[in-house]
Amino acid sequence: MVFLFVYAIFAPANMKRLLLTILITIAFTAGMTGAKRNDVDTLVMNRLFSYLEAYQYDLDGFTTNVYSKHLYQVEKRNVGLLAIPSMYSISHGERTFVSEEYSRFTFKDIDEYDNRWQVYCTTIPRNRRTMGVLFKYLTPSFYNVTIYKDHILSPFCKENSRYYQYRTVPLANHQVRLYFRPRLVKNTQLVRGKAILDERTGRLKQVEMEGEFDMIRFQTLIMMGDEGARTLLPKICQTNISFKFGGNNVTSQFEAVFDCPITLPDSVNVKGDRLLMDSIRPISLSADELLVYEDYDRKHGLLVDAEPEEEEDTTVVVTEAWVKEDEQPEPPATRHHNYLKEIGWDLIGDNLLNSGRINTERWSFKRSAWLDPQYISYSKSKGLSYKMKFRTQYRFSPNAWLNFNPYVGYNWKFREFYYRAPFSLQYNHKWDAGCDLVFGNEHRIGSSVILDEIKKEQGDLPGLEDMKLNLFDDSYIQFSHHIQPKDWLRVEAGLVYHYRTSLNKAAMRSFGKESSYYSMAPALSLKLRPWQKAPLLTIDYERGLKLNHKYINYERWEADLSHMHQLSRTRMLNLRFGGGLYTAKDGDFFMDFANFRDNNLPGGWDDDWTGNFQLLDSRLYNESSYYLRGNASFETPLIVAFLVPYVGRYVERERLYLSSLSIDHTRLYSELGYGFSCRYFSLGLFTSFFNYQYQGFGSKFTFELFRRW
Numbered sequence: 120m121v122f123l124f125v126y127a128i129f130a131p132a133n134m135k136r137l138l139l140t141i142l143i144t145i146a147f148t149a150g151m152t153g154a155k156r157n158d159v160d161t162l163v164m165n166r167l168f169s170y171l172e173a174y175q176y177d178l179d180g181f182t183t184n185v186y187s188k189h190l191y192q193v194e195k196r197n198v199g200l201l202a203i204p205s206m207y208s209i210s211h212g213e214r215t216f217v218s219e220e221y222s223r224f225t226f227k228d229i230d231e232y233d234n235r236w237q238v239y240c241t242t243i244p245r246n247r248r249t250m251g252v253l254f255k256y257l258t259p260s261f262y263n264v265t266i267y268k269d270h271i272l273s274p275f276c277k278e279n280s281r282y283y284q285y286r287t288v289p290l291a292n293h294q295v296r297l298y299f300r301p302r303l304v305k306n307t308q309l310v311r312g313k314a315i316l317d318e319r320t321g322r323l324k325q326v327e328m329e330g331e332f333d334m335i336r337f338q339t340l341i342m343m344g345d346e347g348a349r350t351l352l353p354k355i356c357q358t359n360i361s362f363k364f365g366g367n368n369v370t371s372q373f374e375a376v377f378d379c380p381i382t383l384p385d386s387v388n389v390k391g392d393r394l395l396m397d398s399i400r401p402i403s404l405s406a407d408e409l410l411v412y413e414d415y416d417r418k419h420g421l422l423v424d425a426e427p428e429e430e431e432d433t434t435v436v437v438t439e440a441w442v443k444e445d446e447q448p449e450p451p452a453t454r455h456h457n458y459l460k461e462i463g464w465d466l467i468g469d470n471l472l473n474s475g476r477i478n479t480e481r482w483s484f485k486r487s488a489w490l491d492p493q494y495i496s497y498s499k500s501k502g503l504s505y506k507m508k509f510r511t512q513y514r515f516s517p518n519a520w521l522n523f524n525p526y527v528g529y530n531w532k533f534r535e536f537y538y539r540a541p542f543s544l545q546y547n548h549k550w551d552a553g554c555d556l557v558f559g560n561e562h563r564i565g566s567s568v569i570l571d572e573i574k575k576e577q578g579d580l581p582g583l584e585d586m587k588l589n590l591f592d593d594s595y596i597q598f599s600h601h602i603q604p605k606d607w608l609r610v611e612a613g614l615v616y617h618y619r620t621s622l623n624k625a626a627m628r629s630f631g632k633e634s635s636y637y638s639m640a641p642a643l644s645l646k647l648r649p650w651q652k653a654p655l656l657t658i659d660y661e662r663g664l665k666l667n668h669k670y671i672n673y674e675r676w677e678a679d680l681s682h683m684h685q686l687s688r689t690r691m692l693n694l695r696f697g698g699g700l701y702t703a704k705d706g707d708f709f710m711d712f713a714n715f716r717d718n719n720l721p722g723g724w725d726d727d728w729t730g731n732f733q734l735l736d737s738r739l740y741n742e743s744s745y746y747l748r749g750n751a752s753f754e755t756p757l758i759v760a761f762l763v764p765y766v767g768r769y770v771e772r773e774r775l776y777l778s779s780l781s782i783d784h785t786r787l788y789s790e791l792g793y794g795f796s797c798r799y800f801s802l803g804l805f806t807s808f809f810n811y812q813y814q815g816f817g818s819k820f821t822f823e824l825f826r827r828w
Contacts, residue, residue: 160287163295166321168277170350171229171262177348178226184379185224186401187257190372190408191216191249199365204488204825208247209369216242216249217404217411219396221383229351230260230268237387238396242415246390250371252333252827256358257375259341261323262351264689270332270771272308272756274299275323278687282309282757293318305768306761307332307798322350333798333827336361344377353377376401482513494528498733498819502532518548528561535592537561551603555613560594562716564619565738566708573630586626589738591619591636593711599642609646614639615661619709636709638671639664654682654694659713665705674703679714690755700745710741715748717741732778732790734807734817743782750778760795769797776805786810799824 193200193214200210209216218241226232234254243249259266261275272279286298295318300311312328322343329338339358344350353375360371381399389395393412404412415421477484486509487494497503506528514520525540539561545553570589577583599613617638621627624634640661647656657679665672677699684692699712717737731750758773760766776792786809794803803819 158287159285160289160295160318163287163297163316163318163321164280164285166318167275167297167316167323168280168321170321170323174348174351175229175262178229178351181226181348183224183226183349183352183377184382185220185222185257185375185377186379186399187220187222187254187373187375188402188404188408189216189218189253190405190411191218191243192370194368194370196367196369197365200367200369203364203367205247205249205251206369208243208245209249212244213242213415215407215411217408217415218243218248219400221379221396221399223382224258224377226348226352230263230265232258235385237383237389238392238399239390240393240396242411250360250362250369252335253358253360253371253373256337256339256360256373257353257356259326259339259353259356260351261326261341261343264687266310267332269689270308271310271330272688274310275314289318290315294324304762304764306757307769308756308761308771333825334362334364336363349378374402483511485510494822496819496821498817502530504528504530504532506537519544519546521545533563535563547602551601551609553601555597555599555601557597558595560592562593562595562718563737564591564593564709564711564717564741565589566591566710566741567738568706568708568742569627569632573632577630587622588626588630590622591709592622594618594620597642599644607648607650611642611644611646613642615642617711633669635669636671637666637669638673638709639666640673654680656680657714659699661713671709672703672705673701675699675701675712677712677714686755688756690753693750693752693754695750696748698745698747704744708741710743712740712746715740715746732780732788733792733803733805733819734790734815735780735788739782739785739788743784745783747781748779750776752776769799770795771798772796774803776803788814794819796823 191209193209196210196214200206219239220236221238223235223237224232225235239246239248241248255267261273263273264276264278265271266273272282274280274283274285282302283299284302288296288298290296295316297314297316299313301309307330310328310330312326314323314327315325316323324343326341326343327339329336331337337358337360339356341353341357342355344352344354354377356375356377358373360373362369362371379399379401381401383399476486487507494506494508495503496505506526508526509524511523512520522543522545523541524543525538527536527538529536537560539557539559541559542556543553544555545551547553567589570583573588574580574583595618596616597613599611601609601611603609615638617636619636619638621634627634640663642659642661644660645658647658648654657677659675659677659679661673661675663671663673677697679695679697681695681697682693684694686692697714699715701710704710717740718731753775755773756771758775760770760773761768763770772795774792774794776790776794778790778792780788782788789808789811790805791808792803792805794801796802799822801819801821801823804816805818806816807814
C-alpha cells in the first residue's frame with residue numbers, strides 16, 4: 120500500500136491517475152468494511168440493556184419445573200481423576216454415564232433461586248452425582264451482571280459493555296442478529312458468540328456462545344422464554360462441556376427443558392425410580408443415552424428377556440425393573456463382589472478425597488474433604504497451614520435448631536494443632552435469639568513484657584531468646600446469648616474464660632514466673648446498622664474478674680466500623696476502621712483484643728484478606744494498651760493483569776490493599792498490597808512501611824483449585 124502511494128507520486132500522469140484511483144477505491148472499501156464491522160444499532164442495544172427493568176420484579180415467587188439430562192463420556196483418565204472433587208465415582212469402571220434430574224426452581228430474583236431436587240436417575244455407581252459445577256450452567260442469567268452466579272461477565276448487561284465489542288445485522292420479521300466478542304483480549308470472565316434479538320423490545324430470543332471457566336470449556340445454545348417473566352429465563356438449554364486436567368479428558372452433553380407441564384408434590388424426593396422418570400420426561404432420550412441405560416441394566420441384571428409361549432408368535436419382550444436406592448437387587452449367581460475394593464476404595468478413598476454430606480428431614484452433616492488443597496495456605500509470617508471444616512445441624516422446628524460447626528487445623532511453622540468448636544442453639548428465628556458456646560485455641564498469644572522482666576532480673580543470658588518465654592497457648596471458653604430486638608440492633612452478652620499456658624513451663628518456673636494465667640470476664644457486644652446498606656458498627660466491652668492472684672484484672676473497650684460497598688461490574692470496596700483500649704489492667708502483658716489479634720489458621724481469599732495485616736510481627740498484637748487501625752481493599756474482575764499475554768486470560772479477580780495501624784511503642788505501620796485469583800490459586804503481594812519508610816516484603820498464597828466444585 121505504501122509502495123503504491125510513493126510510486127503514484129513519481130509515476131507518469133496516466134499511470135498516476137490509475138494508481139490514485141486504485142488507492143482511493145481500496146481506502147473506501149476498507150473504510151466501508153471497517154464501518155460495517157463496527158456497525159451497532161444503538162437503539163436496539165439500549166432496549167436490550169434496559170429490558171430487565173420491565174420484568175425483574177415478576178420473578179419474585181416465580182416457579183418452574185425443570186428437566187435435565189446429562190451424557191458423560193470419559194475420553195481419557197488416570198489416577199489424578201481420583202483427587203478431583205465429585206469425580207471419584209467415574210474414575211474407574213465404565214467410561215460413559217447418563218444422569219437425569221427433575222426439579223422445581225423457585226426464583227426470588229434473576230440470580231437468586233431455590234432448586235428442589237425431586238427425581239434423580241443415573242448410571243453412576245451408588246446413584247451419585249458428578250461434576251456438580253455443571254448445574255450452574257442450567258440457568259444462565261443473561262440480563263444480570265454475571266451469567267453464572269458470580270462469574271462470566273454478561274455481554275447483555277450495560278455495565279459490562281466496556282469489555283465487549285458488538286456488531287448488529289438486521290434480519291426479517293423485526294429481528295436483529297447481535298455478534299459479541301471480548302474487546303481487548305480473551306479472558307475466562309468473558310465469552311463470545313451471537314444472539315437474536317427482537318428489535319422492537321430488545322428481548323433476547325436465542326443465544327449461542329462459547330467460553331472457558333474453571334478448566335471447563337463450554338458451547339451452549341439457549342432458546343429463551345416467550346412471555347412475561349419467562350423471557351428472562353431459558354426455555355431450552357443445550358450445552359457441550361469439555362474438561363481437561365492432568366491428562367484427564369471428560370466431556371458432557373446436557374440438555375435442560377424449562378416449564379415442564381407435570382408438577383410433582385413437594386414431598387417427592389426419589390432416587391433411581393426410572394419408571395417415574397419415564398412418565399414425566401418431556402423429551403426423548405437420544406440413541407446414545409438409551410444405549411448406556413441398556414448396557415447398565417444388562418450388567419446389573421435388570422434387563423430380562425421373557426420366554427415366549429410355544430403357541431404364540433415369538434416376540435422378545437423387554438421389561439425394566441428399577442429398584443430404589445435402599446432396595447439393592449439380587450446379583451446374578453455368577454457375579455463376584457470385590458469387597459476389598461468396595462470398602463477400601465469406594466468408601467475410604469471417596470471420603471478421603473471428596474467432601475461428604477448427609478441430609479435427613481431433621482438433621483444434616485457436611486464436611487470438607489480430608490485432603491482438600493483449597494484449605495492449604497501459606498504466608499511469610501504464618502508459614503504453611505491446613506484446616507478442615509465440619510457443619511452439623513439438627514432442626515427442632517422451622518423456628519429452632521442446633522448448629523455445631525467446628526474446624527480443626529495444623530500449622531507447620533509453629534508445630535501446633537488448633538481447633539474452634541462453636542455450638543449455637545437458635546430458639547427464635549424471627550428475633551435471631553439464641554445461645555452460643557465456643558471452645559477454641561486457634562489464637563497463640565505473645566508477650567515480650569515477661570521476657571523483658573526476666574532479662575532485667577537475670578541479665579541477658581545466652582540462649583534466652585530461643586527459649587520461647589514470650590509465647591503462650593491460649594485456650595478459651597465463651598458463652599453468650601444473642602438477640603436482635605430491632606432490625607438495626609443486635610445484642611450479645613455472656614462470659615469469657617481464658618487459660619493461657621507458657622510454651623516452656625519449666626523455664627518460666629525456674630525464673631520465678633507463673634507458667635499459667637487465667638482470666639474470666641463478663642462481656643457485652645452491641646451491633647448497630649441504622650439502615651439496610653449502612654456500615655456495621657460494633658461496640659465491645661469486657662471487665663475481668665479478680666478471683667485470685669492468677670486471674671488478670673482488666674477493663675477493655677473496642678469499636679469497629681466495617682462496610683462492604685457493592686459497585687458496578689461486580690466490583691467491591693471493602694472498608695474497615697476500628698480501635699480499642701484498656702482502661703484498667705494488671706501489668707502490661709496479654710493485651711488481648713477481640714478485633715485485633717493474630718490468627719494462626721488464616722482463611723482463604725474471601726475469609727480474612729481484607730481487614731487483617733499480612734506482615735505485622737505477631738508480638739505487636741499483644742503489647743499495646745490501645746490500637747487504631749484502618750483497612751481498605753478494592754476488588755474487581757479485571758484491572759491490569761488480564762492484559763498480560765498468556766497468563767492474563769486466566770485472571771478472575773484482582774484486589775488492591777491499603778492498611779494502617781497505630782499502637783504503643785512503635786511508629787505508624789502501613790501495608791500496601793496487590794492480589795489476584797485464578798482457577799489454580801490466589802496470590803497476594805504485600806510491602807510494609809514504618810513512618811512511610813520501607814520495612815519488608817511478603818506474600819500470601821492459597822489454593823483455589825476446584826473451590827467451586
